[in-house]
Amino acid sequence: MEKRIVLLGSGELGKEFVIACKRLGQYVVAVDSYANAPAMQVADAYEVINMLDGLALDVVIAKHRPDIIVPEIEAIRTERFYHYEQQGIQVVPSAKAANFTMNRKAIRDLAAIDLNLKTAEYRYATSEASLRAAVAEVGMPCVVKPLMSSSGKGQSVIKSQNDISKSWQYAVEGSRGDLVEVIVEAFIDFDYEITLLTVTQQNGPTLFCAPIGHRQERGDYQESWQPMPMLEQQLREAEQMAAKVTEALGGAGLFGVEFFISKTAVYFSELSPRPHDTGMVTLAGTQNLNEFELHARAVLGLPINEIQLLKKGASAVILAAADSNSPRFEGIDAALSVPNSDIRLFGKPTSRPYRRMGVALVYGDLDKEIEYITSQAKRVAARVSVVG
Ligand SMILES: Nc1ncnc2c1ncn2[C@@H]1O[C@H](COP(=O)(O)OP(=O)(O)O)[C@@H](O)[C@H]1O
Numbered sequence: 001m002e003k004r005i006v007l008l009g010s011g012e013l014g015k016e017f018v019i020a021c022k023r024l025g026q027y028v029v030a031v032d033s034y035a036n037a038p039a040m041q042v043a044d045a046y047e048v049i050n051m052l053d054g055l056a057l058d059v060v061i062a063k064h065r066p067d068i069i070v071p072e073i074e075a076i077r078t079e080r081f082y083h084y085e086q087q088g089i090q091v092v093p094s095a096k097a098a099n100f101t102m103n104r105k106a107i108r109d110l111a112a113i114d115l116n117l118k119t120a121e122y123r124y125a126t127s128e129a130s131l132r133a134a135v136a137e138v139g140m141p142c143v144v145k146p147l148m149s150s151s152g153k154g155q156s157v158i159k160s161q162n163d164i165s166k167s168w169q170y171a172v173e174g175s176r177g178d179l180v181e182v183i184v185e186a187f188i189d190f191d192y193e194i195t196l197l198t199v200t201q202q203n204g205p206t207l208f209c210a211p212i213g214h215r216q217e218r219g220d221y222q223e224s225w226q227p228m229p230m231l232e233q234q235l236r237e238a239e240q241m242a243a244k245v246t247e248a249l250g251g252a253g254l255f256g257v258e259f260f261i262s263k264t265a266v267y268f269s270e271l272s273p274r275p276h277d278t279g280m281v282t283l284a285g286t287q288n289l290n291e292f293e294l295h296a297r298a299v300l301g302l303p304i305n306e307i308q309l310l311k312k313g314a315s316a317v318i319l320a321a322a323d324s325n326s327p328r329f330e331g332i333d334a335a336l337s338v339p340n341s342d343i344r345l346f347g348k349p350t351s352r353p354y355r356r357m358g359v360a361l362v363y364g365d366l367d368k369e370i371e372y373i374t375s376q377a378k379r380v381a382a383r384v385s386v387v388g
C-alpha cells in the first residue's frame with residue numbers, strides 16, 4: 001500500500017517523519033523554501049518553493065498528485081488545504097486542524113469558548129491603544145504574542161505600563177504576514193509545563209504518550225524529558241482536555257498539546273497538529289514507537305495497539321553559535337562516550353546563532369532519576385560544538 005506523501009516543511013522533525021515513512025515503504029516528496037533541507041536528504045524527491053504562495057503550492061500538488069499532504073510547519077498558505085481536501089486528498093491531520101493552529105486566535109477561541117477548556121485569561125489587540133486597554137483588562141504581568149508567529153518570535157512580557165509601547169513594536173516586528181494582531185495573556189506562574197503527545201486514529205481510540213517536561217529559553221526548548229512526574233489527577237485532566245481539542249479539530253495524526261501546570265490548575269496553552277520539537281525525546285527510545293513513527297502510522301491508518309513507556313529519557317538541543325555556510329560538528333566522540341547516549345545531527349546546510357543543528361539524547365531505566373538523565377543529556381550536548 002505505497003502512498004504518495006507530500007511533506008510541507010523539511011526540517012529535523014520532517015526528516016525523522018520521512019525516515020519513519022520510508023521504513024513503512026512510502027513515497028515522500030519533501031518541500032521547503034531552501035534546497036538540501038534535512039528532510040530532503042532522506043526523501044524520494046524534493047521541491048523548493050515559497051509555501052506561503054498558494055499558486056506555487058497548487059503547482060507542486062498538481063505535479064506530484066499526493067494521496068496525503070503532511071504539513072510540518074505553520075507558515076503555509078493553509079487555506080488551500082480545504083480545496084485539496086475537497087479534491088479527495090488526505091490533509092494531515094485535517095485542513096481544519098492546520099488552519100485553526102496557524103493563527104493563535106482560532107485555536108484559542110475554540111479551546112476556551114467552544115470547548116470551555118481552562119486557559120490563561122486573554123484578550124486580542126490590533127494597535128498600541130487597544131493593547132493598552134487589553135492589558136488593563138487582563139492585568140500585569142501578561143504575555144504578548146503575535147497571532148501569527150512561532151518559536152517565541154515577537155513575544156514579550158509586560159510588567160509595567162512602560163513596557164506596553166516597546167512590547168507592541170516587538171510584536172509588529174516578529175509577526176508573520178502583514179496583518180498585525182496580538183493575543184495578550186495573563187502570565188501564568190506555573191510550576192512546570194508539559195507537552196502531551198496525543199494520537200488520533202482513523203480506526204481506533206485516541207492514545208496518549210507519557211507527559212514530556214521541557215524548559216524554554218528565548219522562545220525555543222532547551223531540554224525535554226519523559227516522563228514528567230505529575231499528579232495522576234492532573235494528568236487525567238490534561239488528557240481529557242487533549243482528547244476534546246483534538247476531536248474538535250478532526251482527522252488522524254499525532255498532536256503536541258501544551259499545558260501549564262500549577263499546584264491547583266491545569267491550563268491548556270496551545271497545540272501543534274504534528275510532531276512536537278520537545279517530543280524528539282522519544283528518539284531516545286523511551287517508547288515502543290517514537291513520535292514520528294506514531295504520526296506515520298496514524299496518518300497511514302495503520303493500527304497502533306498501545307503506546308508503552310519503556311525507558312526514561314531526555315533530549316538537549318545542540319545550537320550553533322555563529323553564521324556559517326559550511327557548519328561542521330566537533331566533539332562527537334567525547335559526547336557519545338557518555339553512557340546511554342545518542343545524537344541526531346540534522347544536516348542543515350547553513351547555521352546562524354542559536355539555530356538548532358542537532359539534539360543529544362540519553363535514556364535510562366524506569367527507576368533512574370529523571371533529573372539525572374536530563375543532566376546527562378545536557379552534558380552530551382555541551383560536548384558537541386558547531387564550527388565553520
Ligand atoms: N501565559 C503565559 N504565562 C507564562 N508563560 C507563558 C505564557 N505563554 C507562554 N509562556 C511561555 O512561553 C513559551 C512559548 O509560548 P507559546 O504560546 O507556546 O508560543 P510558541 O508558539 O512560540 O511556542 C511557553 O512554552 C511558556 O514557557
Ligand SMILES: [Mg+2]
Nearest residue numbers: 151258269270
Ligand atoms: Mg509552544
